[in-house]
Each structure stands twice: as C-alpha cells, then as structure tokens.
Amino acid sequence: MAGIVQFHRAFARLAAGILPGVLLFCGLACVPARAGDSRPDPRIVQAVNRLTYGPGPGTLKQVEDMGLDAFIESQLIPEKLAEPPKLEEALAALPSLQMDTVRLFREYGPPAEAGREAGPEAMRRTFDRADVVALEAAKARLLRAIASPRQLSELMTAFWCEHFSLGAKKGLAHLWVGSFEREAIRPYAMGKFLDLLAATAMHPAMLIARENWKNVVHRDAGKAEREALEPTYAALLLAHHTLGPGGPQKPADTLALARILTGWRVGAARADSDTGGFYFDVELHDPSDKVLLGQTVKGTGLGEGAAALRILAEHPATARNLCRKLAVYFLTDDPPAPLVARMAETFGRTGGEIREVLRTLFTSEEFFDAKYRGGRIKSPLRQVVSAVRAMGLEPTDAAALAGALAGLGQPLFAADGPEGYPMASAQWQKPEAMPRRVSFAGDLAAGRLAGLGPAATVTAQALAGALGPNLSPAVEQAAAKAGNDGAGVILASPDFLRY
C-alpha cells in the first residue's frame, strides 16, 4: 500500500518535472531568436556545475535546450540514460570488472592448498594482484565519471564510496574495493538508505576492512562462553555511517551494536541468507537480548542486525547527519539549516529515499542562490574529471589519470580515516596542493598524459566555449595571450578550480 502511494507521488513529481521542460523546449522551437541568446541562464550553469562533474563541449547548450527542470529530473532517474558504447568498450577492457566478490577471491586470492593456510609468499602474490584489481576499479570509476551521461549517479557513487570508505589498504579488502563499489554502493546510490547501509554492512570488503569479521562470541551449548568483541565497525557505524559524530549514541550503544553484529563472517555460504561471500555463524553470535538507543533488540541471530540497521537508518539523527553532508557536497561547506531540515524531513517522510532528498535539494531556492555560485573549490577528483570532460576527450585508459589523481593527493580507494576524503571544499585549498593542480593542468593540456586518445589536446577557444560563463574575461584574455599554453592556463585558472 505504502509502495503504491509512493509510486503515485513519484509519478506526479516526475510529470511535473518533465512538463515544464517540454513546454520550454516548445517555446525555444517557436521563438528561434531566443536560442541565439548570448549567455546561458546562471541557474543552468549552477545545475550543470553541481549535478555533473562539469560541462563538456555543448553541455550547457544541451541543458538549455532541454530545460532546467527536465535536466534535473533526467539526472534523478539515471536508469533511463543509456551509457555510450565507447565507454562500455573501455570498461570491457578491464576484466576484473566482470567478477563479483567470490569470483575475485577465486581468481586472484591466495591459492587454496589442500588443508593448509596460504603461505606468506602466496599472500604477497595475492596483494600484488590486488593492487592491479584495485587499479582497474579506479580506472573504471574515472572512465564512468568522465563519459557517463548518468553524472549525478556517478557523483553519488563517489559520495557513498567515501562515506562508506574502506580506509587504508587492508588485506583482502583491497582486492574487493571495486566489487564493494559495484555490489554495495552503485545499485543503491540513489535508492533507499537502509538498503545501502545493509549492503555495505554485509559486504566482505567492509567486514574485513573494518574488522567486524573478528567480532565474535564463542558459544558453548547455546550460551555465550568466550567473548572476542571487536567494536571498531560498530563504533564507525554509529559515529560516521549513520547518527554522525554529534549523535545521541553512548558507549553502551556501541557495545550493544557490536554484540548484535557478532558472527558476521566472510566465507562460503552455509544458508540461504548467506550471499556474496558473507555468512552468518550462529555459533559465533551472542544470543542475548540487547538494548540499542533505548530500544530492545531480541536475540534472534542474523535478524537482530537487520533490526538494528533499521533503527539506525530511521533515526532522525541519521537523517540530519546525511542530509547535512549531502548539502555540503552539493552546495556549500556551511549549508543553511532550514534547507538541511527540509531535506531531513523528506528523508524521514520517504523512509530514506536518497533520490527524494536530492530532489528537495535541487529544487530548493537556496540551491540556486547566487551567493553559492563558484563558491566551491574542486576536489582533485573533480578537477581531473572536469578537465578531461571540458576538453571533450574520451579516454581509452585511465591509468595515467588515476596516477595523476594520486599525485594530486586523492588516490581512489586509498583514503585514510573513517569517512574517506572530506566533502568540505575548504580542505582542498592547501598551499602545497595548489602548484600540483597547476602542473596537472599543464600536463593534461600539453598531452603529456597517456591513454587519452590520439589527439589529446584542445584549443583555448574550444575550452572556453565548453565552459561558458564559468570563465571570467580576465582568464580568457590570459589564455589568448599564452598562445599554445592557452588551454593549460584555462585549466590552471582559479575560475576553473572553482565551481
């Protein structure tokens, strides 16, 4: 019943979104004089800058043609946008992308010797391969970020990959950074938060990276016998993944949650509920009843975990924490409280529908407030991807780009700390990083990076055309003066670094 109501609501909104777009399109077609108008609507520039990794050649014009609302709507329903064949081709060249977590372990993990643990040399070889597999995952992320028309979806994938960061390289988890993204993040990046939370919690990469696989209580005759609690993941889950650092959790909640999550293991399936390298071992699970955030969670085994995750996902503190973070990511380091409150309200009302929360954000007045335009500094990831997009390049291999990104201080799947790379843009404005940004711009513009196609250079004029009002006249003049270095000057300019 609720599902049907939701569907109706969604449909109404969808129609409301497309209709003005269609009307606008008709308007443009009927009055051709307006189409030749000089500079695009600043609201369109803002939407393209924030809902995508930045405009490529012709993007601003396309969005103007389709209309602002229709553009936002199309980005909110990425499933309807077809991936370009060239991108599919480039991705097909990365064999590990086709493998799920279990298969990756079989193909690249330590060889199973009859009844023996893999030796240290076998593990070293596994880690050799893990680096290559992780690089393929990084390449895939970059290729998609550059060429996929599902730009908002790509931005959200990046957002959640950091939010649910696996932290510094750790054992087999490193082999699975890509399968984690594909299996636990991508399918739910714009869906229900609870689904996303559950998928990340049960994924072998998270279980190993955040050590929940070690979190066990040994049983004897149905009773807890010997405890080996490892609350690292439970603490992270409360303080970062859901309620946030300022949440209502107490130390006792962390411990209760750790007990709830005991017996979550990595290995071959033993029951129907075990999938993708996850299994539940009842013999290593604490059977007692627990109290989490004031709510009693009956000792029912695996079901306790589901109940606990639901409690966390539906908690108002979680809504506030996530909505604020999303507003920081998409709008400003210091988002207005009323906007965050409205987003959190949508979150609560829709049962944590990320798509609806984003719709609230992108249709808010605050989102288009002139004071936020050009107020963010690009993260290195955004700088690299936006630069390649602005040049209109279609990379066949992104190894050099992934390496350049590492050099700029943001290697993919390698963020230390609990929450991956910072969402706040002030973090990316450190003096030592600035010259690296400029050097990268020069390397890219001069065609010094490999894998970007045969003619990987572009004129300053073409770049300026793609970027439109993002560039000030001063930058365009400086680029014109710089001759052959013009494109590099634009990509290195403060105007390009801001969005």
Place this chain on the structure above:
Amino acid sequence: MSRGDTVRRRDVLGWLAALGALGLVPGPALARKAGRSSGEGKGEAGGQGREAAKAPWRTGRQLVVVLLQGGPDGLSVAAPVADPLYAFLRPTTALPADCGGLDLGRGFMLHPALSALAPLFASKQLALVPACALPGQGTSHGPALAQFAAGTPAAQARRTAAGWLGRLALALAGERSQMLVASQSEAYDGAPHYTMMAPGRGESLPGLPVEDQTLFAAAGRLYGETGGALGKAFATGREDRQEALAKLLEESRRAAGGAIPAPHFAAFGQRFGRELAKRRDAALGFVSVGGFDTHSGQGAAKGYLADRLRETGQGLAGMLAGLGSAAEDTVIVALGEFGRSARENTFGGTDNGLGGVALVLGGPVAGGRMYGEWPGLAGHRLAEGRDVAVATDWRDVVAPIAVRHLGLPEKKLGDVFPGFTPASSPPAIVG
C-alpha cells in the same frame, strides 16, 4: 702480450711523456710507481716476474665499470610496460608500450633512445639486471657515491678504506696491476697504478627542463588578481615550489660533478674503447657519466632523459666498437649509484630511489635476456612504499665477473667487498 709488457715497462717514462700529449695523464699512484721503478731498474723487473707467476689475473681480460652518475631511472631504461601499475605510477614519464623500444622479454622494453644497444641485445652481448643496487644503501648522492666506491653500505663507518676497484686491482695482479680511468672516483682509491685518460673538451650537460614555467607565470597573475584565501594559498604554494625546484636543480647539477657529461660521452666512449683495446695490460677500466639525476622534466619516449640515454647508448656501443676484437675479452658493467623513485614527482621528474638497473655488455656476456628477480611495482613491494625494492645486489653482478672472467680467486672476494655474502645463485651473466 708478454712482449708488449716488456716493451712498455722498459720505456715507461718515455711512454708517459707521449701519453701526456695524447691526453693520457698518469694518476698520482702511477707517477709514484714510475719514479720508483726507474730508480730500481732490474730488481723491480725480477720482482714483478715472480709476482706475475702468482697473479691470478687472466692477462688481457678486462672489466670496465661505467658509473651512470646521478642514478638513472631503471623504469625507463628497462621499462616494465606490461605492468599495469607502471602507467599509474608514472602518469607523464611512463614509456607507452607502442613507442618502438626493443622487447627485452619478461614484460620489459628497452628505452627506444637506447636503440644503439638493441643490436647488442639481439647478438646476446647485452644483459640487463632490473631492481639492482646495494642493499642497505642510502639515496643521497654523496653517501651513495661513497658507498658505491667502498663497495659496502657501511662506507660511512670506514671512511679510510680504499675503493673496491682499488682492492680488486690489488687482488688481481698485485703491485703491477694497471687500470685505465677517465674520471675521478674514490672507487679506485688504493689502486697501485692507474692511467687517467683526460676526456678533453666536449659538449656540456644541459640543465633539467622545467616544463610549466610559462604556465605558472600566467597562473600567478590570475591567482594574484583573484586574491582571497585561494590566491594566498597559491602564492605560498608557488613560492615553496620554486624553492624546492631550485634545490633539486642544484642537486642535479652537483650530482653530475666530476663525471663526463652524457652528451660528451656519446663520442668519448669510442675513444675510451680504442684506448682500452691498446691497454690489454689493464685489467680494469673506469669512467663515470653524468646527467641522470632527472628530478624535473624527465620526459618519456622523448625528452631530457631520452636524450641522455641516447648519448649513453651511443657511448657504450662506441666503446665496444672502439675495443674491436678486444671486446671479446672485455665486460662492461654500467650502473648508477642508485635508481629512482617508482612514482614520478610533481615536477615531471623522478626523485632519488633505491632499485636501479645494471647493463652488462661485451663478448663474454651471455646476453639477450634479463637477469635477476623483479619485485614488481605493487605498493607493498616498494621499498619504503616509494622505490623499486633492491632484488639484486650489484656486487652479485660484479663478483662472478671478477671470478669467472678476470680470474679472481673466490676466496679473495672478501678482500674486494668486505662483509659481502654472495647470493646462493648470483646471475650467471658471464659463463
């Protein structure tokens, strides 16, 4: 051979005078020795006769060490193009797999600028050893050169000890051991005789390129106009960068000090080879070539390092050509005091690093292949997380050559390389 020896010994002073005109100047040790031998006359000759009888050196066999000073980039000389991590670590300095370099096998490619060496690899007179350095050594030029010269990573502790080439000379032929050198080095300190062949005048070494100077100038104006936190961050960052860059450029200039500039070596190699061919009484030769401390603007298939490698390749191939038929009895080992960082730096260059590459050339070489283990480029394999790990001790390259080729008794290896324990199965580059 022995007749040539006699003639030379009798005319030693006149010979020295003649060499002076040719640019061959005796080193202080030889001058001292020459002075003494002219005074002692016959007695000396008799003494040497007895010495010759027990000298282990197989007369006419030569080992020439070419020190590629500054630390050449092993990942460019023998590029691991088949490793997917290579392009990741080297966004602007990796060699593309299709740039025309020779396939060395095992996933490696010879830098296309070393094309002068490609025929030697095909005719099995060139072998390469990746990930080669002195285990436990450092990555600052001064200490590393001292460690290279001493042939032990404990060089700092034994400052007074002679160089390993000096000790090798003594171990091979005692007091009458001869050596032909073209550069100064502590490596042959303690050698009883050496002859310095002055390289004469030649092309000097160009400075390292800095690719983005004009870009920084233009960006500097724009960020200046922008001001604010961003403008300030840029100004500070740029100033620090300029300072760091200036230091690196100065370091790079110094790192080539005392060595023959690579552009000069391109032509000098052959002259040195011709002289080596004439000097079959010299068991050892030494020359150092400068220009490999590529902290900035290294380039890839083309560029600064490619130019230095082309010159080096021409010089090495020229040396073999100059040796002529004597190349059948000569082994050339070319290596740096270390290698370079696996990751490129922010200046489009590479920083001093551990594992480098050794090239072994000459008639006696069982070449046409790569020797030694390759640790790979995975993060956990890199030394300190940044350098190619050392898989082959260069002494394990040199020691078998000294033993099997020059005739050094195995038990004397400890005299040449104090504290060195040879690997159980060192690369058998020389049969």
